[in-house]
Amino acid sequence: MRLDQDLANFTSSAVMIILGTSNDALQPEIGRAVGAVARPEQGEIDLVLSVWQWPGTVSNVRANGRLSVTFARPSDYVSYQAKGRAAVIPCTDEHLARAAAYIDATSAVLADLGLGREISAPWLITRDLTALSLSVESVFVQTPGAKAGQMLQVGR
Amino acid sequence: MTIRLRDLSACFEGVIPSIIATADPDGMPNISYLSHVQLVDDKHVALSNQFFSKTAVNVRANPAAALLVVDARNGEQYRLDVRFERSLQSGELFQEMAVQLRAASAQIGMADIMRLRGIDIYGVVAIRHVPSPIGKTDFLPSASPQFSAAAEIVRRLSEETEIGAIIDTMLDGLRDRLGFGNSMALLMDRAGERLFTIGSRGYERTGIGSEVAMGDGLIGMAAAERRPIRVSDMSRVRRFGSAIRSSAAEENRTRTIQLPGLSDAMSQIALPMVAHGVLRGVLFVESARRLAFSHDDNAALAIIAAQAAGAIALSESEAVDGVPALASPLDTSTAGRPFRVVHHAYDDSVFIENEYLIKGVAGRLLVHLLRLYLEEGRVEFSNREIRLADDLRLPDYKDNLETRLLLLRRRLEDKGAPIQLIRVGRGRIRLALAGSPFLKEHR
Numbered sequence: 001m002r003l004d005q006d007l008a009n010f011t012s013s014a015v016m017i018i019l020g021t022s023n024d025a026l027q028p029e030i031g032r033a034v035g036a037v038a039r040p041e042q043g044e045i046d047l048v049l050s051v052w053q054w055p056g057t058v059s060n061v062r063a064n065g066r067l068s069v070t071f072a073r074p075s076d077y078v079s080y081q082a083k084g085r086a087a088v089i090p091c092t093d094e095h096l097a098r099a100a101a102y103i104d105a106t107s108a109v110l111a112d113l114g115l116g117r118e119i120s121a122p123w124l125i126t127r128d129l130t131a132l133s134l135s136v137e138s139v140f141v142q143t144p145g146a147k148a149g150q151m152l153q154v155g156r
Numbered sequence: 157m158t159i160r161l162r163d164l165s166a167c168f169e170g171v172i173p174s175i176i177a178t179a180d181p182d183g184m185p186n187i188s189y190l191s192h193v194q195l196v197d198d199k200h201v202a203l204s205n206q207f208f209s210k211t212a213v214n215v216r217a218n219p220a221a222a223l224l225v226v227d228a229r230n231g232e233q234y235r236l237d238v239r240f241e242r243s244l245q246s247g248e249l250f251q252e253m254a255v256q257l258r259a260a261s262a263q264i265g266m267a268d269i270m271r272l273r274g275i276d277i278y279g280v281v282a283i284r285h286v287p288s289p290i291g292k293t294d295f296l297p298s299a300s301p302q303f304s305a306a307a308e309i310v311r312r313l314s315e316e317t318e319i320g321a322i323i324d325t326m327l328d329g330l331r332d333r334l335g336f337g338n339s340m341a342l343l344m345d346r347a348g349e350r351l352f353t354i355g356s357r358g359y360e361r362t363g364i365g366s367e368v369a370m371g372d373g374l375i376g377m378a379a380a381e382r383r384p385i386r387v388s389d390m391s392r393v394r395r396f397g398s399a400i401r402s403s404a405a406e407e408n409r410t411r412t413i414q415l416p417g418l419s420d421a422m423s424q425i426a427l428p429m430v431a432h433g434v435l436r437g438v439l440f441v442e443s444a445r446r447l448a449f450s451h452d453d454n455a456a457l458a459i460i461a462a463q464a465a466g467a468i469a470l471s472e473s474e475a476v477d478g479v480p481a482l483a484s485p486l487d488t489s490t491a492g493r494p495f496r497v498v499h500h501a502y503d504d505s506v507f508i509e510n511e512y513l514i515k516g517v518a519g520r521l522l523v524h525l526l527r528l529y530l531e532e533g534r535v536e537f538s539n540r541e542i543r544l545a546d547d548l549r550l551p552d553y554k555d556n557l558e559t560r561l562l563l564l565r566r567r568l569e570d571k572g573a574p575i576q577l578i579r580v581g582r583g584r585i586r587l588a589l590a591g592s593p594f595l596k597e598h599r
Binding site: 027 | 172175176177178179181183184185186187188189210218220221222223224226228229230231232233235237286287288289290
């Protein structure tokens with residue numbers, strides 16, 4: 001499905017990116033990404049993450065492809081969740097450049113909110129980066145409030 | 157090192173949002189930030205549920221969930237495997253979270269949005285530290301998690317009025333909030349200069365009614381010295397007591413109830429319970445771990461013991477005598493088989509069906525009540541009439557009657573005796589009989 005351009009822009013900005021997966025025993029797992037590259041025309045978002053820090057997330061995607069990702073803006077809690085199928089792919093130069101830019105921008109935003117680099121450092125790391133290529137099937141509004149959970153976009 | 161939930165209290169300050177992942181029955185995950193996670197005890201957390209969220213729906217179908225919490229002091233992350241257990245719409249914990257949520261939401265201008273619907277209780281199955289690139293400071297326990305646990309235990313103690321409930325609240329609190337699962341509370345028998353066990357947790361036998369002489373062992377020493385006494389490594393301490401096999405047969409022979417205890421205890425601590433300058437009892441805690449009680453544990457336990465002592469003293473001084481019991485009609489319908497109660501006057505020991513029950517004042521009390529039942533058919537009694545009864549020769553400690561009755565009640569429960577003592581409001585008790593007693597008295 002084609003992604004809304006505003007949404008694509010949002011995913012590529014300095015927002016927190018959290019990943020949900022589950023194994024075949026339906027035990028969920030959590031991970032964090034350090035950057036996203038959206039291709040709205042193809043309905044795809046690549047998520048860059050440290051396999052060293054989040055091995056469970058990567059092995060779950062490898063096993064069954066199921067992936068949910070929430071993008072949340074730290075300043076006002078505006079959040080969207082995308083769900084779909086993903087594959088583990090090697091990091092490209094674009095991914096690495098995106099991760100570096102994301103970490104710089106997000107560190108600055110968090111610092112403005114009172115969370116200095118010494119606090120955010122454990123979340124924003126580049127050790128053993130890999131990428132998950134998500135084929136988006138549905139998008140939900142996740143911002144706290146009455147619209148939380150409402151579907152924004154759905155794939156055909 | 158094993159991470160305990162209470163070590164992570166800095167993660168539950170609401171500074172850095174927590175994250176929860178769930179999965180629907182088809183395995184499709186859901187990932188979401190949480191507005192509020194609260195530490196309930198060492199094995200449970202509570203999550204607020206303001207909306208009919210996908211998270212709430214998922215865990216009701218598949219209770220397995222993952223939680224990520226962040227230490228607000230250094231950003232370190234901890235992964236918790238949790239399982240949804242139940243939802244609460246009312247109660248103390250609900251109210252506490254509702255108030256906190258209202259305050260937090262008002263600050264960010266979302267007071268109306270964040271109305272608490274319910275709180276979901278999750279059991280914590282496992283805790284892992286998420287790999288961190290920052291040096292070796294991968295685990296920074298909270299400075300003194302014991303004190304927030306102690307504050308909660310003390311808060312609960314302050315709600316209790318009856319001595320039995322005060323003791324239970326203290327021992328449950330030690331187990332559930334401080335993780336000290338092997339404990340006992342002893343109260344002072346001021347007439348006899350002895351302590352007797354009134355409650356315990358974590359032992360095969362409760363040991364209710366077992367006695368310790370002043371100065372005897374760790375408990376007796378803590379009482380005599382009125383100081384906490386701590387042993388952190390008992391591996392070289394011979395425990396003579398543990399060699400004695402305690403059994404009903406042994407009780408019957410010696411007319412003595414054995415003190416419970418861990419045979420492999422490595423750490424023990426005994427704390428005096430003093431209020432109004434008077435020793436009320438001793439709190440005893442032990443563990444199979446070496447160095448189980450830190451300096452802060454010691455301090456937290458001392459606070460709890462002192463608070464319980466104060467509550468007990470207040471309960472005793474406020475003990476009401478109750479209105480005199482009306483003579484209820486003779487209860488001739490007592491169903492069940494007859495049973496035999498034997499009383500030995502020389503030490504007031506009482507045996508029910510040849511099983512040793514108790515001796516001393518508590519034994520005398522039971523026989524007194526039983527006589528009244530057999531002579532007048534009455535089953536309800538007020539503390540006042542018991543206090544005034546001549547044949548009881550009660551020691552001249554007005555405030556001890558409540559604890560005697562409590563001891564008797566708990567020992568009867570413990571033995572599953574065909575006589576039970578039931579508290580029917582303040583200052584009144586009732587005999588519940590599961591058969592017709594036959595009382596034999598040996599002078």
